[in-house]
Amino acid sequence: MGAVLGQRVLLYDSKLHIFPGKLKSRWTGPFIIHEVHPNGVVEVFNPTGNQTFKVNGHRLKPFIEPYSTDKEEINLLEPQQL
Numbered sequence: 001m002g003a004v005l006g007q008r009v010l011l012y013d014s015k016l017h018i019f020p021g022k023l024k025s026r027w028t029g030p031f032i033i034h035e036v037h038p039n040g041v042v043e044v045f046n047p048t049g050n051q052t053f054k055v056n057g058h059r060l061k062p063f064i065e066p067y068s069t070d071k072e073e074i075n076l077l078e079p080q081q082l
Contacts, residue, residue: 003036008063009044011055030063 003009010029034052035043042057 003033003042003057003060005033005036007033009033009060010063011044012059012061014059027061033060 008030009032010027011031013026013028031044031046033042034045036057037043037054040057041054042060043052043054044060045052
């Protein structure tokens with residue numbers, strides 16, 4: 001993964017392998033990339049805990065914003081009769 005400063009990412013939680021659960025997500029977050037080191041270590045910022053910590057870059061994946069469910073009203077015209 002090409003880590004970019006300020007990017008929001010999810011962190012893989014390997015501890016969840018111990019407790020079986022098919023539907024339980026093994027990804028936590030989102031976290032914000034604070035610093036990228038050349039050896040593959042990425043320092044991430046936890047906005048809820050207001051702290052930074054270092055993780056292996058292979059345990060991260062990009063965070064994709066949930067789809068917005070805002071509804072938009074569209075007025076349709078009646079079809080013309082031939």
